[in-house]
Amino acid sequence: MVSFINQSTRRTLSQEGLASFQAHFGDRFITSDAVRQHHGTDESPYPVCPPEAVIFPRTIDDVVAAVRLCNKYKVPIIPFGIGSSLEGHVLAIEGGVTLDFAEMNKVLAINAEDFTVTVEPGVIRTQLNDEIRHTGLFFPIDPGAHASIGGMTATRASGTNAVRYGTMRENVVSLKVVTADGDVIRTSSRARKSSAGYDLTRLFVGSEGTLGIIVEVTVRVYPQPEAVTAAICNFPSLTAAVQSVIEIMQSGVAIARVEFMDERAVNAVNRYSKLGLKETPLLLFEFHGSQTGVQEQAEIVQEIARDNGGMDFEWAERPEDRTRLWTARHNSHYSGLQLRPGSRSVATDVCVPISRLAECVTQTAEDLEGMPFPYTIVGHVGDGNFHVQMLIDPDSEDEWQKSEHINRRLVTRAIQMDGTCSGEHGVGIHKMEFLKEEHGEAALNLMRLIKHTYDPNNIFNPGKLVSWQA
Known part of the structure; x- marks a missing residue:
């Protein structure tokens, strides 16, 4: 390792x-x-x-x-x-x-009329929502960790709300960035749209600290929905659960969240968060909108789930019940670690077109059967993104190699399905070897040229995302 x-x-x-x-x-x-x-x-x-x-x-x-x-x-x-x-x-x-x-953790400006908030990079996502709650607005991007807005921007993070509200790519309006020679640039204004010049904002979102240092972020925020309700539905098999998601998304229902957990992940969450969920593959839903709209969405989704063998919905309408469920889902990484105390987590994710999701998840589960380590599969499956957590003995080279074999098979499968090597974890060190396969040599060389131009001395987070030399 x-x-x-x-x-x-x-x-x-x-x-x-x-x-x-x-x-x-x-x-x-x-x-x-x-x-x-x-x-x-x-x-x-x-x-x-x-x-x-x-x-x-x-x-x-x-x-x-x-x-x-x-x-x-x-x-x-x-x-x-x-x-x-x-x-x-x-x-x-x-x-x-x-x-x-x-220590750069201040909310600098709340422009409620324009649905934007400007923050320093050290502001934590939960802190941001606490500070704007009085405006009736909220920031929807919610990766599992209590991540900082700067880190979320740098890794192009998303989370459970991405199926409705998008990822950081769609929700960063403007940035201030320090370049290699010490200049401070602003990538765009707060206008809702612009046709003026290159889209520098999108270039830095997801750059993983390799092109400059983000020192200020302006993000979109949204009105808190009138009605919110959540539900859990268990399924007899992994395939039935994922097929339900595909049909729900194809039906056009404007669902806010739809999350998948396999039976191993449910077991881990039950133990870690002291819940009593049925330990079969399940989907966790949340609906936002008017009272009537939420009811209509739920009825359509429940009918689709039943057609795929789903059990009756278990509802969580009280805010404290919803919070407990979503906190447990957000803590699934840490609950998974408790399946094997002392282990190290090898976590990977891919994203595929929604039509290929069931095939990709099922084949991945088949690959994992018989591995010498525990594992879980969870996912923000409403947008085709799912995660595998493999819990390996940190002293076992054999388990490390087997986990890397699973990772390579999963990523190769996703790319062959016209998907991506990472839906939200980012590239870092672990996924660098797959960029050529996903993007092609010419595109990778263009990324490298951008890196060389923005950072001629290779000081910004070197050895991550794109290799310095071909």
């Missing part, structure tokens, strides 16, 4: 460089082992890979100074939200300096 680390590529600060950082940042330039170790760890299965130092910026000027110093001394700079990434995004595989945005 350490083959991706090449010690010869690590770049260290000279004594002059160390002195320059310490002079500018003082006690916010931290080199203690504990802090460095923490910032060299994420939720991926890779070993700890710490930076040389960690900086806690408080202002955009702090970020500008850090970037200019890193560019001057040609050492990497890695943005850090809360460290919840699953593909090795924040690991300092070439050394350098980590920027932890915990």
Whole structure:
């Protein structure tokens, strides 16, 4: 599991460089082992890979100074939200300096009339919703972790609401970004649409910190729905559950959330969150809208589910019941870890056209049968995205190789179905090898050219997303 680390590529600060950082940042330039170790760890299965130092910026000027110093001394700079990434995004595989945005955590502007909010990158998604609740608006993007808005932007995150509200790609309006030479650019205005120039916002959304440092994010927010209700439906088989989702989406029902859990994931959630769900494959639904609209949606969905062998809906209409269910779903990664204490989670995800979803999920489940480790399958299946969590012995090279074999088969299958190697985890280290297969050599070379142009000294999160050399 350490083959991706090449010690010869690590770049260290000279004594002059160390002195320059310490002079500018003082006690916010931290080199203690504990802090460095923490910032060299994420939720991926890779070993700890710490930076040389960690900086806690408080202002955009702090970020500008850090970037200019890193560019001057040609050492990497890695943005850090809360460290919840699953593909090795924040690991300092070439050394350098980590920027932890915990102290840049202010909501800067609430423009309720325009349905936009501007925040610093360290704002946590739950914090944002707490601070705008009084306006009657909410921010819908909800990855499982309590992720930061900056990190969610950098990885093009989504979550359980994506089927109705889209992903970060659709919900980031504008950014402020620090470039390699220390300039601060604004990628667009807050206008609802624009035909003026290249779409720089979309370029930085999903760039995983490899093109610049995001220091301000303007996002879309939405009116809180008049009526919300949730329901659970169990199915006799994985295929029946997923087929129901396909038919629901093809029916045109404007469902807000539809999540899938296999029986292993349900078992893990029951144990971790102390629920009593039936341990068969299930779908978890949520409906938003008017009272009449929600009722009509639920009736159509229930009829489709019954046609596929679904059991009667179990409703959760009280806010506290819905919160309990969705909190349990969001914690499925951590509940899965309890299936094998002491294990490391190898998590992967793909996204395929909705018409191929049942085939892809079923074949993946067949691949996993007989593996020597526990696993779960969950998914935001309303948009064709699902996740596999494999719980391996961190000391077993055999289990690591078997999990990587499953990952390769899954990704190859998804790409052959005209899907993608990652619906929301991102590329990081783990998925880099698949970009050529998905995009082709010419497109990959164009991405590399963009990286070289934006970051000529290769300081921005090097070794992630796109390789520096062909």
